[in-house]
Amino acid sequence: MSSRSLLPTAPAGRLAVRVVALCWLAVLVDGLDLFVYGAVLPGLLADDTFGLDAATAGDIGSLTTFGMLLGALSSGLLSDRIGRRPIILVGVALFSVASAGCALAPDATAFGAARFAAGLGLGGLLPTAISMVMEFAPQSHRNIAVTVLMTAHQAGGALAGSLARGIVEALGWRSVFWLGALPLVLVLPLLAALLPESITFQLARGRRDRADRAAARYGVDLADFTPAAVPDERTGLRGLFAPGLRRTTLLFWTGSFAGLLLVYGVSTWLPTMMRGAGYDLGSAVGFLVVINLGGIVGMLVAGRLADRFGARAVAVLWFALTAVAVGLLAVRMPLPLTYTVVFVAGAWLFSAQTLVYAAVGATYPARNRATAVGWVAGVGRLGAVAGPWVGGQLVAADASRWGFVVFAVAGVVGAVMVGLARPGRPARPVDPAEGSVSVPVH
Structure with a gap:
């Protein structure tokens, strides 16, 4: 592209x-x-x-x-x-x-x-x-x-x-x-x-002179980056729990936890679980190539769809499809079909979590965006720790097929949490860096 x-x-x-x-x-x-x-x-x-x-x-x-x-x-x-x-x-x-x-x-x-x-x-x-x-x-x-x-x-x-x-x-x-x-x-x-430094950040911190110099240097219109004047806006971690955002923040955190549990659990243990379920896929490196190729294709497709329908809506669909694909791997299939399911699972698996970050970035105001994305990624890292541990416990218990079920459930949880993560009232003021609506739909 x-x-x-x-x-x-x-x-x-x-x-x-x-x-x-x-x-x-x-x-x-x-x-x-x-x-x-x-x-x-x-x-x-x-x-x-x-x-x-x-x-x-x-x-x-x-x-x-x-x-x-x-x-x-x-x-x-x-x-x-x-x-x-x-x-x-x-x-x-x-x-x-x-x-x-x-x-x-x-x-x-x-x-x-x-x-x-x-x-x-x-x-x-x-x-x-x-x-x-x-x-x-x-x-x-x-x-x-x-x-x-x-x-x-x-x-x-x-x-x-x-x-x-x-x-x-x-x-x-x-x-x-x-x-x-x-x-x-x-x-x-x-x-x-x-x-360059973020022009929106410079304006949000009151550094108008630096923003003016950057706009002149790059030949851009400063109005494209000017955040709305938001009196008494909460910033930092406190801003994530402002009225109308508390519930949304907790839902995104939970969805990110489920998403990264799914990503790291599947990435770590899927080859082993599939062998335990009776598959002979050959080289584990070859399997990783397939799932990562699927991930790259899925990212590009998901981005196009998210620009049209909203990141949150596509993330919900992608989590649900990931749950279906991972669940299907518990069923014995012909090897070519298995590889196909692995490919599409990778396409949905990695981009679902990426769309969570995009949805978070579109939901919070520009001056609080990095904090919001950083914390949804950080809390999600707890899922990244839990996923490999859960998979290891199931493999050690000779319950590989149940691993597919557990990770499929994580996909369902991610879909539900992100689907419910809508900012409540009162709506926050319009931020031109984010669009023309007060409450984003994605």
């Missing part, structure tokens, strides 16, 4: 293409660093000199996820105070330096500390990049812009697997983490030179 078909070619549209492209690059290296641990884990466990066992490896994986939770929760609050751009730059710097720390780690303890630090950067970057893209993308293209951004995460995962297969055996697992440090010198300078 070309940038011309993604966004208008007016100055504001060209600036949006620039922001989407730069954030896509940042999220690509984010996804690469996130998935590289699982990709090199066989090599790590086979390295007798390092002394890592399976139990400790699992603890390190959970430690990384916990770091991501803290990063997501804190980044929203910080970016609504100091800006989106600094959080993205710090995130890339942090997980790149942490990757070098992993490459240099003398033992599992130091390695785990470095992965925790990487998690802080990884967790903070993604919701901030989503908020940045939503603020620059035109209203009519906002959802497709977010879903295009999220294809970078799936591409990063595929790249991590390809790199690991290609060089771990030849050069050792440490070499992959050295590659993970390269964004510090290759990507970070590019972002620092070309990524």
